[in-house]
Amino acid sequence: MTRDTGWFKTSHSSPANDNCVEIRITGEVVGVRDSKAPVSGTLQVSSAAWATFLARASN
Template sequence: MTSTDHTVSDASTLTGWYKSSHSGPSNDDCLEIARGYADVPVRDSKAPRGPALVFEPSAWSAFVSAVKRGEFPTI
């Protein structure tokens, strides 16, 4: 599924994409995650045929936890 740099060049080749239930009604600036893979593919919802980044589960979990703790500044 992934290349050596942890990307998939065309994310539409993967299945099981979903958006967080916390996504707003306008669906702008959303990430989608694909279920059913050993690693965690993540893509921009506005570019379904664009690239996906692929994270090890522990790295994705650490990122989500940091977001929940407010460790990233808001734009």
Template sequence: MVARVRDTGWFKSSRSGAVNENCVEVRLTDTAVCVRDTKHRAAGALNVTPATWTALVTSLKTA
């Protein structure tokens, strides 16, 4: 699901360099984890449940 999310509370990995714009930003809410492309912020965000986000991050760490 793509949704518009207020532009506050977004963060990106500390491993992302200041010059490197090939990043995603994440915002945590009470009911969702929102993910958006730093190059296309106006396009909206992908919202997933916290459980789905945890599964994704765990999978990436073990890949």
């Protein structure tokens, strides 16, 4: 079974705020998109690259 979280807002977004980033984790790929324009495209990165980004952003 392949992992698929579906699109979700980041934990720093309030439920009523549409100005945020949405994330979708599917297996070895992480998708990132603008919640205001979800059909405008997605940035896809590997799970390893995403983990590195999160580690460096939290410092």
